[in-house]
Amino acid sequence: MSGAISGYLVFAWSGVxxxxxxxFGFIVHRHLLRRLLAFNIMGSxxxxxxxxxxxxxxxxxxxxxxxxxxxxVVAVASTALALVVFRRWYRASGRTDLxxxx
Amino acid sequence: MIGLxxxxxxxxxxxxxxxxxLLVVPKWRPRLIFLGLPLLAAASLDVLAGLATVGPTVYxxxxxxxxxxxxxxxxxxxxxxxxxxxxxxxxxxxxxWVYLRDHPSSTTFFWPLLWFLWAGMNGIWLAEDIFNxxxxxxxxxxxxxxxxxxxxxxxxxxxxxxxxxxALLGSLAYLLGVALLYGAYGTLSMAGLQEAATNNATTQVxxxxxxxxxxLKTALFPLHAWLPPAHGGALTPVSxxxxxxxxxxxxxxxxxxxxxxxxxxxxxxxxQFLGVLGAGAVFYGGWMAWRQHHLKQLVAYSTVxxxxxxxxxxxxxxxxxxxxxxxxxxxxxxxxxxxxxxxAALFLSAGNLILAVxxxxxxxLVGISRFRPMSLFSFGLAGVSLMGLPPSGGFTGKWLxxxxxxxxxxxxxxxxxxLGGLLSAAYIFKVFRMSFREGPQIDRSVTPPLxxxxxxxxxxxxxxxxxxxxxxxxxxxxxxxxxxxx
Numbered sequence: 001m002s003g004a005i006s007g008y009l010v011f012a013w014s015g016v017x018x019x020x021x022x023x024f025g026f027i028v029h030r031h032l033l034r035r036l037l038a039f040n041i042m043g044s045x046x047x048x049x050x051x052x053x054x055x056x057x058x059x060x061x062x063x064x065x066x067x068x069x070x071x072x073v074v075a076v077a078s079t080a081l082a083l084v085v086f087r088r089w090y091r092a093s094g095r096t097d098l099x100x101x102x
Numbered sequence: 103m104i105g106l107x108x109x110x111x112x113x114x115x116x117x118x119x120x121x122x123x124l125l126v127v128p129k130w131r132p133r134l135i136f137l138g139l140p141l142l143a144a145a146s147l148d149v150l151a152g153l154a155t156v157g158p159t160v161y162x163x164x165x166x167x168x169x170x171x172x173x174x175x176x177x178x179x180x181x182x183x184x185x186x187x188x189x190x191x192x193x194x195x196x197x198x199w200v201y202l203r204d205h206p207s208s209t210t211f212f213w214p215l216l217w218f219l220w221a222g223m224n225g226i227w228l229a230e231d232i233f234n235x236x237x238x239x240x241x242x243x244x245x246x247x248x249x250x251x252x253x254x255x256x257x258x259x260x261x262x263x264x265x266x267x268x269a270l271l272g273s274l275a276y277l278l279g280v281a282l283l284y285g286a287y288g289t290l291s292m293a294g295l296q297e298a299a300t301n302n303a304t305t306q307v308x309x310x311x312x313x314x315x316x317x318l319k320t321a322l323f324p325l326h327a328w329l330p331p332a333h334g335g336a337l338t339p340v341s342x343x344x345x346x347x348x349x350x351x352x353x354x355x356x357x358x359x360x361x362x363x364x365x366x367x368x369x370x371x372x373x374q375f376l377g378v379l380g381a382g383a384v385f386y387g388g389w390m391a392w393r394q395h396h397l398k399q400l401v402a403y404s405t406v407x408x409x410x411x412x413x414x415x416x417x418x419x420x421x422x423x424x425x426x427x428x429x430x431x432x433x434x435x436x437x438x439x440x441x442x443x444x445x446a447a448l449f450l451s452a453g454n455l456i457l458a459v460x461x462x463x464x465x466x467l468v469g470i471s472r473f474r475p476m477s478l479f480s481f482g483l484a485g486v487s488l489m490g491l492p493p494s495g496g497f498t499g500k501w502l503x504x505x506x507x508x509x510x511x512x513x514x515x516x517x518x519x520x521l522g523g524l525l526s527a528a529y530i531f532k533v534f535r536m537s538f539r540e541g542p543q544i545d546r547s548v549t550p551p552l553x554x555x556x557x558x559x560x561x562x563x564x565x566x567x568x569x570x571x572x573x574x575x576x577x578x579x580x581x582x583x584x585x586x587x588x
Binding site: 012015019026032035039042043045046047049050052053054056058061063064067070071074077078081082085086088089092093098099 | 169170233236237240244247248251254255256259260262263264266267270271273274277278280281282284285286288290
């Protein structure tokens with residue numbers, strides 16, 4: 001039994017790890033594409049937590065699957081919008097990062 | 103069930119209109135408001151009538167039971183927010199209909215984004231579970247970012263990008279919190295969480311993540327850096343919508359979740375800490391507003407300050423006794439609604455003044471009082487509510503908060519309320535001083551179309567009127583909450 005529990009918890013913990021790595025990248029990097037990639041890694045991390053943690057000790061649960069599918073749609077849409085804004089910003093300013101606050 | 107069938111229309115209608123507006127030729131896109139606004143107004147009033155006849159209730163979408171189906175909560179608070187959204191968005195849409203004639207490149211995508219924004223907001227007001235709140239936040243947030251980017255200048259694009267990054271980070275923190283809560287309790291509904299949640303490390307971490315994410319989206323000091331460029335730099339009707347309504351959505355979630363989970367789960371200092379951040383926002387936002395040279399940047403920093411008042415809710419409602427908590431609830435909602443109306447009016451009339459003098463600089467307003475008294479009058483009326491002078495919604499809200507602070511013995515929040523009012527007066531009168539000064543700079547001004555002035559004036563007048571008849575909306579808003587009488 002304990003093996004099964006830790007099996008599911010592995011997903012949740014790797015999700016937390018991915019979220020942390022993504023957050024680190026999001027804060028450290030200035031290049032907007034890298035920050036966007038970091039955002040996607042954070043997203044995958046939270047999806048893993050969502051699925052992994054909910055199945056721990058309770059068996060297969062369909063609700064988090066539905067939520068993750070919705071979450072993936074949202075993440076794809078956000079990424080697409082971010083890419084459009086980034087491309088326009090790059091064309092208008094020639095920069096790949098945001099100017100610091102004045 | 104009379105009246106309740108129109109509940110799903112509140113987001114089905116704007117979504118269909120958004121898709122429809124993408125399908126018709128661009129020339130027809132603005133005209134869809136003459137179809138959409140009456141329909142949405144009717145649906146909102148019908149839901150109000152439903153609330154009046156059957157009382158607060160939970161509407162099951164398609165009659166599917168949760169968690170497979172979606173539960174929508176129809177209580178006083180939700181209906182109040184819906185009516186506020188309908189009023190402010192309708193007037194901003196009428197304003198935009200005229201205003202955007204001078205911005206033909208922006209008008210193509212403004213209208214679809216407006217409908218999606220509206221659908222997202224109504225989804226948030228009605229959602230009963232924390233995951234649909236997330237979906238609502240994203241629909242609304244992505245539409246809002248698109249609207250900021252409409253202007254397509256480098257500054258607007260940088261502001262939109264900054265806004266998007268902040269919104270995405272906030273959403274992910276929120277989503278991770280939701281994942282932890284679901285993992286721990288196997289439920290997403292607020293009522294279910296209230297029953298199941300216990301005070302342990304998982305709940306605390308989850309709630310901390312959710313609160314942090316929502317604070318970033320609400321732009322509470324010191325997480326406000328994205329707000330002034332995004333709100334101050336957007337097209338005028340967009341600024342009004344974002345400042346009046348969009349930031350309220352994340353605060354609304356925070357408020358609801360706090361009443362469900364907050365006091366039991368968080369350490370005692372959390373509520374006071376949120377209040378202190380709010381106080382910081384009031385002082386810093388007011389000070390920065392006073393220092394601005396651009397009119398719309400001034401109004402945007404005023405939003406940073408006004409958000410601060412809303413956060414006095416948390417220390418005043420937590421462990422303070424039923425009477426003080428009820429006053430805090432009333433006062434916060436009055437501040438929230440008054441700010442929505444007054445800030446939309448302030449942004450719209452500021453936009454009119456900018457159109458009139460052809461410059462966003464406050465120093466160029468010299469002598470404008472002789473030419474545009476009506477725009478300035480709306481600006482002044484909205485200013486009265488923001489400063490909290492009687493009789494206005496802002497005054498009533500502050501008065502209730504003040505009573506709550508005295509009743510719960512937390513005198514230090516009085517200082518925030520008084521000094522904040524003085525700071526607001528300072529930046530509002532800064533604009534007025536320039537307008538009434540006689541100078542050689544201009545001897546004529548452009549006359550903006552009448553619709554622009556009238557919409558701003560209506561919003562400002564309602565911000566005043568709601569203060570005079572405050573007991574009625576406050577009575578409605580309490581329905582179905584823990585502060586309700588029946």
